[in-house]
Amino acid sequence: MARIAAESLIERLVEWGVDTVFGIPGDGINGIMEALRRHRDRVRFVLVHHEEAAAFMATGHAKATGRLGVCLATSGPGGIHLLNGLYDAKLDHMPVLAITGTQETSVLGTAYQQEVRLDRLFDDVAEYNMMVTNPVQLPALVDIAVRTAYARRGVAHLTMPNDLQVAEADADPWKQVGPVRPPATSARYLSPPGVPRREDLERAAEVLNTAERPAILVGAGALHAREEVLAVAGLLAAPVVKTLPGKAVVPDDSPYTTGGIGLLGTRPSEDLMDDADVLFMVGTNFPYTKYLPEPGRARVVQLEADPTRAGTRIPTDVPVVGDAKEGLRALLPLLNRRTDTEHLSKYQDKMAKWRADMDALESAGRDPVAPQYVVSVLDDLAADDAIMTCDSGTIATWAARHWTVRDGRGFYLSGNLATMAPGLPYAIAMQHAFPGRQVIAYVGDGGFAMLMAEFLTAARHGLPIKVVINNNNALGQILWEQMVLGYPEHGVRFPEPEPDFSAWARTCGGFGAKVATAGEVAPAIRQALAHDGPALVDVSVNPNEPPMPGRVTYEQATKFAQAFLKGQPHKAAIATTLFKDRIQRLGD
Incomplete structure (x- = not known):
């Protein structure tokens, strides 16, 4: 058989270390599917049920491994379906390559069936975005796409017409005009130096060494720098606040951390942001500026890998550009050990109460x-060493506050996009990448229902993921957001009956349990974790449990009360839950 151009694409990906592609076949990518078949001993194709899930899986793979995630979709609607998952990668700065097909070159521009200019559609989401127009381009285009995805921490997109996919790999049908020759590139990426400039480090150390009430805010960019973050916290006697994507930077039981920040954060972290005289931001571009110190109230040092993001959230006295791990290592010798631990002890006491x-x-x-x-x-x-994946919604609040990161545990969710539905696809991708680890998708009923077919994907690929559904038969987070705005709830509670997703799990050949009482929870989860295959536990939870902020503002409380006065239909149940929560806190 003649070597086809699509093989040149797949072979180049192999040279880049790609061993997995997530996607769905279609007539717009038949040539690429044939290339994957011919090289199935080197690249595993994971067949999914929805292209959005394929993009989430590629993003989850990149988040958990640091390596390029790859997803594949056919022309037209297939490529369109990738977009939400790709925006998740873009906004969380993950290297992902999306490959799509398009119509034969002879019909492009003629309004042919499913003809969508995916290169134009992907123009906003992709850092590199190119249509292949000649087979001999492929090695160079793949190299540039992958290198760009790594360098810019984002999405690259290649779309390839159907006829070019099956053309001979070395075909060069057009006469070259002038001194033109396709570039001979290499499948290699050299990351930029991660050590910041010495003068920037010295300026940062000068500010940090003068702090009386220091605070460290860490994000996902510091996930690989746990030891260095803790070392800096120890020298400065500084409490460490964590963004939700950065939850696993330091253990939740560390004596240095005050937990999360923002709507899903802790009261000690909010108090610290009001109290700190110096804030050291490491590996984070935390967007919710209302939770950061008011401008001018604290001096700010930021260690950020991307120069365009340094100093974009808050007036920053010393922006430092560099890798979190390498930057902190270089900074440590310049820091003075702080002997006064009163500030740290104050927040340790607050955190113990929390x-x-x-x-x-x-x-x-x-x-x-x-x-x-x-x-x-x-x-x-x-x-x-379990990995938890999570969806957006009230479940993120419960996971943020009650899932303890310790030892080698991981935690992943959609950070800046905060989209629903990635929890299950993430779990599948991460279980594939780490077959020996326990991977748990903690998701809501709303998010699970969106891509629930992917549980069948897990079963068909023999992936022993565990799914626990927080089933309140509602879009819980939106309910509370409406109430905080002072609106009576509308369109957020699903009509009865409440679904039993455990039946779907059993239909797929996995373990499934439906739980309605607290006494059933532990036995069902224990069975699921012990099951040799995919397992799902669907728990009916209190739909009126409020994901209260760490510190409720007067405005929030006022709007909440107004929603009650406007005819909140479940106000009695909600009030009872709030009262019980208060009594529970006081009585234990």
């Missing part, structure tokens, strides 16, 4: 089942 409050909400004696209790059971029973 943890006690959270523990009180994990009671097994509450009816309906408290979502906090479900996560606490997962936290107790999961392995010390």
Whole structure:
């Protein structure tokens, strides 16, 4: 058989270390599918049920491994479906390559069936975006696409007409005009130096060494720098606040951390942001500026890998450009050890009280089942190196506050896009990348329903993911957002009956359990974790459990009260839950 051009694409990806492609076949990529078949001993094609899930899987793969994630979709609607997952990669700065097909070159521009200019459609989401127009371009275009995805921490897109996919790999049908020759490139990426400039480090150290009430804010860009973050915190006697994507930077039981920040964060972290005289931001471009110190209230040092993001959120006295791990290593010798630990001790005491409050909400004696209790059971029973993936919604609040990162545990969710539905696809991609680790998708009923067919993907590929559904039969986060705005709830609670997703799990050949009482939670989760294959536990939880901010503002409380006065239909149940929560905190 003649070597086709699509093989040149796949072979080049192999040279880049790609061993997995997530996607769905279609007539617009038949040539690429044939190339994957011919090279199936080197690249595994993971057949999914929706292209959006394929893009989420590629993004999840990149988040968990640091390596390029690759997804594949056919022309027209297939490529369109990739977009949400690709924007997740773009906004969280993950290297992902999207490959799509398009119509034969002879019909392009003639309004042919499913003809969508995907290169134009992807113009905003992609850092590199190119249509292949000649087979001999392929090695160079693949190299540039992959190199750009790594260098710019984002999405690259290649789309290839159907006829070129099956053309001979070395075909060069057009006469070259002038001194033109396709570039001979190499499948190699050299990351830029991560050590910041010496003068910037010295300026940063000068500010940090004068801090009386320091605070460190870390994000996903510091996930690989745990030891260095803790070393800096130890020298400065500084509490460490974590963004949600950066939850695994330092363990949740560390004596240095005050936990999360923002709507899903802790009260000690909010107090610290108001109190700090110096804020050191490491590996984060945290967007919710209302939770950061007011401009001028604290001096700010930011260690950021991307020069365009340094100093974009808050007036920054010393922006430092460099890798979090290498930058902190270079900074450490310049820092003075702070002997006064009163500031740190103050926040350790605050955090001890916060943890006690959270523990009180994990009671097994509450009816309906408290979502906090479900996560606490997962936290107790999961392995010390378990990976949790999470969707957006109230579940992110419960996971942020009740899933404890310790030892080698991981935690991943859609950060800046905050989209629904990535939890399940993430889990599949991460289980594929780490077959020996326990991978748990903690998701809501709303998000799970969007891409629930991918549980069948896990079963068909023999991936033993564990899914725990926080089923409140509602779009819970939107309900509370409406109330905080002072609006009565509308369009957020699904009509009865409440779905039983465990039946779907069993239909797929996996383990499935439906749980309605607190006493059933631990046995069901224990069975699921022990099951040799994909497993799902669908837990009916209290739909009126409020994901309250760490510190409720007067405005939030006022709007919340106004929503009640406007005829909140479930106000009695909500008020009862709030009262029970308060009593639980005071009584335990």
